[in-house]
Amino acid sequence: MSEVVTAGEAMVLLLPPRQGYLRHQPYLEVRVGGAEANTAVALARLGFSVSFLTFLGQDELGELVLNRLRAEGIQVFSKRTRAPTGLYLRECLPSGRGRVFYYRQGSAASFMHPESFSPELLNEAKLFHLSGVTPALSESTRSFTRWILQEARKRNVVVSFDVNYRKKLWVPEEARVFVEDILPLIDILFLSEEDAVLWSEEGFEREEELLGALSAKGPREVVLKRGKRGALGFSNGSFLESRGFPVKEVDPVGAGDAFNAGYLAGFLWGHPLEERLKLGNALGALAVTNLGDYEGAPSREDLFGFLAEDLSLDR
Ligand code: ADP
Ligand code: KDG
Numbered sequence: 001m002s003e004v005v006t007a008g009e010a011m012v013l014l015l016p017p018r019q020g021y022l023r024h025q026p027y028l029e030v031r032v033g034g035a036e037a038n039t040a041v042a043l044a045r046l047g048f049s050v051s052f053l054t055f056l057g058q059d060e061l062g063e064l065v066l067n068r069l070r071a072e073g074i075q076v077f078s079k080r081t082r083a084p085t086g087l088y089l090r091e092c093l094p095s096g097r098g099r100v101f102y103y104r105q106g107s108a109a110s111f112m113h114p115e116s117f118s119p120e121l122l123n124e125a126k127l128f129h130l131s132g133v134t135p136a137l138s139e140s141t142r143s144f145t146r147w148i149l150q151e152a153r154k155r156n157v158v159v160s161f162d163v164n165y166r167k168k169l170w171v172p173e174e175a176r177v178f179v180e181d182i183l184p185l186i187d188i189l190f191l192s193e194e195d196a197v198l199w200s201e202e203g204f205e206r207e208e209e210l211l212g213a214l215s216a217k218g219p220r221e222v223v224l225k226r227g228k229r230g231a232l233g234f235s236n237g238s239f240l241e242s243r244g245f246p247v248k249e250v251d252p253v254g255a256g257d258a259f260n261a262g263y264l265a266g267f268l269w270g271h272p273l274e275e276r277l278k279l280g281n282a283l284g285a286l287a288v289t290n291l292g293d294y295e296g297a298p299s300r301e302d303l304f305g306f307l308a309e310d311l312s313l314d315r
Contacts, residue, residue: 001124002075003268004043005157007053007117007148008036008134009109010069011086012061013293022091022101032068033088033293035131035164038254042261042283042297044073048268051075051125053117053148055108061085062108077117083108090253098253102168110137114147119155127264128152131162131257132195135178136169142178149185158267160188161219162260163195172198183218188267190260192225207232208239221273223280225259227252230281235273242277245285245306254294258287261297282307 013033016025056062062085086104135145176198204210211222211234221235230244262283266276290296
């Protein structure tokens with residue numbers, strides 16, 4: 001039994017090592033990605049015991065995902081099914097703009113459903129984390145999301161949820177309605193500035209108004225991720241801004257998932273909001289300096305080294 005439980009789709013990621021059209025890439029690096037899996041890896045590297053619940057295909061890609069996550073010390077509870085393991089490819093266009101191509105429709109994880117796992121897996125958890133990618137996969141994962149959040153709630157497990165809107169998976173109105181519906185089941189809500197656009201027609205003039213309105217529907221903490229500018233947190237009726245760390249961005253994908261892990265680590269270590277935001281920004285910054293969805297996640301020692309700005313050579 002783990003102190004942190006997450007669930008979702010972990011996919012094989014084919015990543016070109018350099019910029020340019022995918023069609024011209026002579027080879028692709030074989031990696032793993034998936035929003036909740038990325039957060040799981042980052043929390044495991046910080047020393048937390050983490051369980052990841054998923055469905056994988058009875059295929060070689062499923063073995064690959066399993067091997068990589070287990071190598072990170074994550075306890076994977078996976079049902080192996082006839083449907084294939086999800087796959088996705090990335091491309092960094094000559095202009096620098098990134099594109100993503102999913103091969104995940106009908107994937108194994110899109111069949112996760114209520115009661116897919118024993119809810120007893122949550123018995124000793126302190127935290128359950130999920131993102132909006134999971135309910136976006138299918139009607140079945142949408143029901144799974146509601147079910148597992150309710151099971152976590154019944155056991156007084158703290159629930160964190162990242163809106164993580166993906167326009168290739170569902171339309172904005174569908175996502176907004178779903179997220180608003182589950183807000184009463186969430187304790188800590190994360191969203192990015194791109195996610196905030198889901199509420200752009202609600203007439204909020206300031207980001208603080210949106211955060212306050214979301215919190216009024218359930219979550220006691222709401223965190224807005226603002227890219228390199230850092231983050232804005234709302235907790236116990238007050239707002240706090242936290243600046244991002246100046247780093248060289250190599251790959252922005254996975255920054256939000258890493259941020260969540262930093263913030264949640266701070267929460268589990270009992271740190272105040274200011275420190276939680278700082279830890280989130282540190283993990284987000286370290287994530288963007290590295291190629292890959294989760295590879296930049298630091299160990300606890302490396303994180304504190306980074307925070308102490310000890311950039312001297314370790315020898
Ligand atoms: P997402 O990856 O979900 O779209 P953001 O782009 O807001 O979310 O990034 C999440 C967090 O990662 C930010 O709040 C910040 O802490 C960190 N971050 C992202 N981009 C940078 C950057 N270029 N430099 C430093 N930190 C960054
Ligand atoms: O946040 C990073 C994720 O976007 C990436 O790992 C893949 O889960 C993914 C998705 O659905 O976009």
